[in-house]
Amino acid sequence: MADKMCMVVSEGTFDKAYMPLIMGTTAAAMGSEVHVFYTFFGTALLKKNAKPKLPGMFRLFTGIFQKRMNKVGIPAHDEMMKQAMDMGINFYACSTTMGLMGVKESDLKPGVKVLGAAAFLKLAGEAKTTLFIG
């Protein structure tokens, strides 16, 4: 059976949006089963029209940064998320904090599941690696 790898994402900025996708697609390419759990500000990244920005004042430079990333071959956020899903990566929105953040189930990208903390912790308990991205 494939190794499990879990990640928790609690922030919704550009850097925190890409990190789980880079780590996750790499882990999936190495044969792991990947589960990513988004909570608090992270839930916004799972919305259909998510356009993450760099943190703080740097948000003004998001466009330049994105162009630089495209130049080195890293796809746009939504494209990379689609690719990750095609690779079988599982994306979960935290059921508790979704409500707090005003994210509705109908706002979520197709394929994203809603999950509670207990169910995620069960997955994390079975995982060899769990990373916290926040």
Place this chain on the structure above:
Amino acid sequence: MCPMPIVNLAKKVKEMKSGQVLELLADDVGAKEDVPAWCSRTGHQLVGHEEEGKLLKFYIKMK
């Protein structure tokens, strides 16, 4: 650039047959460590590695 060499490699491998050798070209320095790590994890064999300036070439034999 990371993670695309490894992600594209994993995709390509699905189309290949056992015993075939795949040539991977990368310009990401990280690939030097990433490709051997990927091979040891997945069981495919790294049979050769060359460097031409910034270009890295890897030859991987499919298990």
